[in-house]
Structures are given as C-alpha cells and as structure tokens.
Amino acid sequence: MSARRHKHAEEHEEHENEERWLVSFADMMTLLFCLFMVLFAISSVNTSKFEALQQSLQDAFSGRVLTGGKAVMKTNTDTTTTKAIAPTLTPLQTLQQQDDSQDESAAKEEQDFQALKRRIDKLAKEAGLKGRVKTTVRRRGLIIQLLTDKVFFDSGQAVIKPGAMHVVDKIGDVVRDERRHPVVVEGHTDSQPIGGAQYPSNWELSGARAAAVVREFAADGVLTRRMSFSGYAAQEPVATNTTSAGRSRNRRVEIVLSRIHTSTPDTESDSAGRRNP
Numbered sequence: 184m185s186a187r188r189h190k191h192a193e194e195h196e197e198h199e200n201e202e203r204w205l206v207s208f209a210d211m212m213t214l215l216f217c218l219f220m221v222l223f224a225i226s227s228v229n230t231s232k233f234e235a236l237q238q239s240l241q242d243a244f245s246g247r248v249l250t251g252g253k254a255v256m257k258t259n260t261d262t263t264t265t266k267a268i269a270p271t272l273t274p275l276q277t278l279q280q281q282d283d284s285q286d287e288s289a290a291k292e293e294q295d296f297q298a299l300k301r302r303i304d305k306l307a308k309e310a311g312l313k314g315r316v317k318t319t320v321r322r323r324g325l326i327i328q329l330l331t332d333k334v335f336f337d338s339g340q341a342v343i344k345p346g347a348m349h350v351v352d353k354i355g356d357v358v359r360d361e362r363r364h365p366v367v368v369e370g371h372t373d374s375q376p377i378g379g380a381q382y383p384s385n386w387e388l389s390g391a392r393a394a395a396v397v398r399e400f401a402a403d404g405v406l407t408r409r410m411s412f413s414g415y416a417a418q419e420p421v422a423t424n425t426t427s428a429g430r431s432r433n434r435r436v437e438i439v440l441s442r443i444h445t446s447t448p449d450t451e452s453d454s455a456g457r458r459n460p
Contacts (some may be wrong), residue, residue, distance in 0.1 A: 289444040295361075296325040299440070302357055303327055310350045324364065324442040327354060331392060332431045339377055341391035343399060351396065354438065355403030364440040366400070366410045368393045371437065373430035374417040390414025392436050 300318045307316035317328040329335050335347040358366055370389030382388040393412035401407050422429035
C-alpha cells in the first residue's frame with residue numbers, strides 16, 4: 184500500500200511544469216513594451232501643429248472670434264482659486280438691443296421725413312401752389328402729391344407745363360440732396376375714359392405723366408438707380424369720381440420716398456402738420 188502511494192507521488196512529480204514562470208514573464212514584457220510605446224507617443228509632439236493650436240486658441244479668446252473673449256482671458260486670482268470672467272448676453276437681451284436699434288433708426292427716419300416735408304411745403308407756398316402740392320408722412324414713407332389738373336399737365340397730356348416746371352425742379356433738388364431713400368413716382372387719373380392715338384387709355388396717360396416727372400428728376404441730378412415709376416390709371420382713387428371736385432383730386436402724380444425702417448405707429452401727417460390715424 185505504501186509502495187503504491189510512493190509510485191503515484193513519483194508520477195505526479197514527473198508531470199509538473201517547471202517553466203510556468205516564463206508565461207508570466209512574457210506577459211510582463213508585453214505590458215512594459217506597450218507602456219514604453221505610449222510614453223514615446225506622448226513625448227513625440229508635432230511642434231507645428233501644437234503652435235497652430237496655440238495660435239487658434241489665442242485668436243478665439245482675444246475677441247477676434249468669440250464675443251467677450253478678452254474677458255475670458257482676464258482672471259480674478261486669489262490664494263486658492265482662479266475664476267474666469269465671461270459676461271454673456273441672453274437671446275432675449277440680444278433681441279431687445281436689436282429692437283431698440285430699429286426703433287432709434289425709425290425715429291431718426293421719421294424726423295428726416297418731417298424735415299423734408301417742411302421744406303417742400305415751404306416751396307409750394309412760395310410758388311403759390313399750397314393747395315396743389317400736398318405732402319403726407321405715412322407708413323410707406325413721405326408722399327408728395329402733385330394735383331395735375333390744369334397746373335402740372337394739360338388735360339389728356341403728359342408734358343409738364345412750363346409754369347410748373349420750376350416747382351418740379353425745386354422738388355427734384357430736394358429729392359436729389361436727400362440721396363438715401365428709393366423714389367417711386369406713381370401716375371393716377373380719374374375714371375373718365377379717354378381715347379386718342381397717343382394715349383388710348385388712362386393706363387398710358389398715367390404712366391406717361393409719371394415718366395415725365397422721372398425724366399425731369401433725372402435732369403435735376405437724381406440718381407436714376409434710385410427711381411422707378413408706374414401708372415395706376417383710375418384704380419386707386421383718393422376721392423369719389425362722381426363729382427368734378429373728386430375727379431380733380433384723383434388726377435394726380437405721387438412722388439414717394441419709400442421708408443427704409445419700419446415705423447410702429449401707422450399714422451400720417453398732412454400738409455397742415457395734423458396727425459391722422
């Protein structure tokens with residue numbers, strides 16, 4: 184029995200692997216190799232790329248890219264912590280600033296229109312045409328209304344009368360000096376039909392009268408790229424066409440200096456300076 188146990192122990196010793204330590208050693212060498220590769224990769228820095236990254240960060244925080252970037256670079260340093268200062272605007276504050284700027288621009292534009300209106304009213308009064316040249320400031324802009332009946336044009340004609348040419352030129356000088364706003368000239372007639380070889384209908388007549396004013400303005404030095412014209416015939420009356428007085432008011436040419444900045448109140452002032460809704 185004892186001999187059998189001794190024989191079994193000898194057989195067990197014969198099969199014991201005495202080279203197991205090599206496996207652990209190989210694993211350790213592999214890990215060390217990986218560690219050295221990582222250290223080498225970390226120590227190898229692409230100098231040009233690093234400098235480019237550094238320059239980009241400096242540009243971003245210097246105010247060239249990020250609003251308030253300079254404030255980010257400023258720090259409050261005490262003995263324990265460093266705090267970055269980065270004032271920012273909320274979207275609501277940004278919109279409020281934009282609205283305030285728009286309101287200021289609209290208010291300035293309104294003042295400019297009122298000043299132009301006073302100049303043209305003075306010209307009309309000096310020419311004795313106070314009731315024939317009317318100015319209004321409306322939501323669409325400054326409107327200079329020329330009542331054409333027997334003053335600026337003969338009946339059925341689109342040639343500016345010599346006696347009115349001086350006033351048209353004076354108005355053209357005011358428009359020329361203003362320089363900013365687009366100028367739209369619109370021709371209007373009454374509803375009475377006309378017929379002729381030159382102007383077969385009120386469409387041609389209204390457009391030709393507007394074009395005549397545009398040509399005269401261009402001769403006065405108003406930039407042609409600022410101007411456009413259109414004829415509306417009797418489609419947009421300002422008074423009834425059933426009376427002679429109403430038809431006389433409808434025969435007109437309107438010179439519109441179009442508003443650039445939207446005005447909130449939809450009001451207008453007439454030649455007398457009254458404000459109307």
